[in-house]
Amino acid sequence: MKNKAAYFGVFTALALIFSYVEMLIPIQFGVPGIKLGLANLMIVIMLYKSGPKDALLLSVVRIVLSGFLFGNLFAIIYSLAGGILSLAVMALLKKRGTFSVMGVSIAGGVCHNIGQLVVAMAVVETYRVGYYLPVLLIAGTVTGMLIGIVSNEVLKRIRRLNLQN
Amino acid sequence: MKKNDFILIGIILVLAVSFIGYHFLKGKDESAEVVITVDGKAYGTYDLAADQTININGTNTLVIQDGQADMKDADCPDKLCVHQKAISRDGESIICLPNKIVVTIEGGKKSELDAVAK
Numbered sequence: 001m002k003n004k005a006a007y008f009g010v011f012t013a014l015a016l017i018f019s020y021v022e023m024l025i026p027i028q029f030g031v032p033g034i035k036l037g038l039a040n041l042m043i044v045i046m047l048y049k050s051g052p053k054d055a056l057l058l059s060v061v062r063i064v065l066s067g068f069l070f071g072n073l074f075a076i077i078y079s080l081a082g083g084i085l086s087l088a089v090m091a092l093l094k095k096r097g098t099f100s101v102m103g104v105s106i107a108g109g110v111c112h113n114i115g116q117l118v119v120a121m122a123v124v125e126t127y128r129v130g131y132y133l134p135v136l137l138i139a140g141t142v143t144g145m146l147i148g149i150v151s152n153e154v155l156k157r158i159r160r161l162n163l164q165n
Numbered sequence: 166m167k168k169n170d171f172i173l174i175g176i177i178l179v180l181a182v183s184f185i186g187y188h189f190l191k192g193k194d195e196s197a198e199v200v201i202t203v204d205g206k207a208y209g210t211y212d213l214a215a216d217q218t219i220n221i222n223g224t225n226t227l228v229i230q231d232g233q234a235d236m237k238d239a240d241c242p243d244k245l246c247v248h249q250k251a252i253s254r255d256g257e258s259i260i261c262l263p264n265k266i267v268v269t270i271e272g273g274k275k276s277e278l279d280a281v282a283k
Contacts, residue, residue, distance in 0.1 A: 074262065103170035110177055124205065124260060124267050131258055134184035141177050 007163055008054070012061055015042040019066035034139045037109055037147060039066070043087060044105050044151040050163040052091035059083045074123075078116045085115035101155065102148035109144025110137055188256060197255060197272035199234045201227070204265040213253070213270065224264045234268060236261065 018038035025036075039062055047055040063083050067076030090108040093099045099107070113136035201208040201221060211219060211229060218237075219227045225246065226238040235251035241263035249259050255272035 098167065098169045099173070100167045100170055102166050103173050106170070106173060106177070120260070120262065123262065124202075124265055131188070131256055134181040134188075137177050137181040137184075141174060141181075145174075 004163060007161075008058070011042050011046055011058055012065075015039045015058060015062040016066055016069070018042065019062065020070060023070055034136070035143075037112060037143050040086070040105070040108060040112065040143075041147050041150055041154070043083075044090070044101065044108065044147060045154055045158075046163075047087070047090055047094060047104075048101065048151070048155055049158070049161060052087065052094075054163070055091070056084070056087055059087050078119050081119040082112040082115035085118075086112035100148075101152045102145065105148030105151055106141055106144035109147065110140035113137070113140040188254065197232075197253070197270050199227075199229060200269045200271050202267045202269075208266075221266055222264070225261055225266055227259075227268060234259070234270065236268065239264065 016039075018041065022035055022038050042062070043055050043059050046058050060080070060083070063076060063079040067073070067079060071079075086108040089111040090104050093104045093107050114133075117133060117136060197213040199211040199213050201211070201219070203222060208221065209219070211217060213229060213232055213234065216230045217228075219229070221227060224240045225236060228235050228237045233251040233253045236246045236249065236259050239247050239261055241261060243263070246259050246261035246266070252259055252268070252270055255270055258267055258269040260267050
C-alpha cells in the first residue's frame, strides 16, 4: 500500500483532534476520568483496517502527542497504561473472531478504565481507588458501546479503503 | 451484535452491580473516622461525627459536616477532588491526584460494642 504513510498521518491527526474536542466538553459525572474516548474510535478503526501493530503505533503516538499538547507527564502515563491494556484486549478479542466491533469496543473501553485505575492505585499507593471500579466498569461499557456503533458505521462506509500490505 | 457481545456486557454489568451492592450493604457507620494520607503516608485521622475544617498541607481544604466529608478547595487546576461528592460510607474516598492526597472513610476500627463498654 503506497499511501500508507499519508493515511497514517490522517488517522493520527483525527485521533489528536478527537482528543482535543473531548477536552473541550465539560462534563462532570461526579467521578474523575470518565470521558467518551472519542480517540478510541480511530484506534478501533485502525485495528480493523490494518492490524494490531499499526493500531498500537497510532495509539502510542496519539497519547504522547496529546499528552504533551494538552496534558502533562502524568496524563501520558495514565493514558499509556489504559491505552495499551485496552488495545491488547481488543486485539485478542478481534483475533478470536467471536465478537463483533461492538464487543471489541466495549472490552476496549472497560480495559482502558481498568488500566488507568491500576496506575492510579500505584500512584496514590492505596487500593481504595478501587471504589471507583463499578462506576468505571459501567462507564466503559456505555462509552465502548457508543464508540462501537460509530466504528461499525464508519467501517461499513470505508470498506474499499485498504491499509493492509 | 453477536451473542458473545451480549454475554460480555452482561458479565461486566453483573460485576459492577455486585461491587456497588457490596459497598451499600456495608452501610453507614456513625463512629466512622476520616483518614487522610498524603503521598502514601498517614497525615491524620479525624472523627467523622465532629464538624471541623481541615487544612491539608496548605493545598487542600477538607470540611467535615453532618457526618460527611467534602473537599471544599484545592490549589490544583483541574479541581476534580472538589467536584467529587461528599463521602460518608465506609470505604468511600476522595482522591486528589496532583497533590497525592487520599481521604478515606474508615468505619471498622471503632465498633458499637466499644462505645458501650466505655
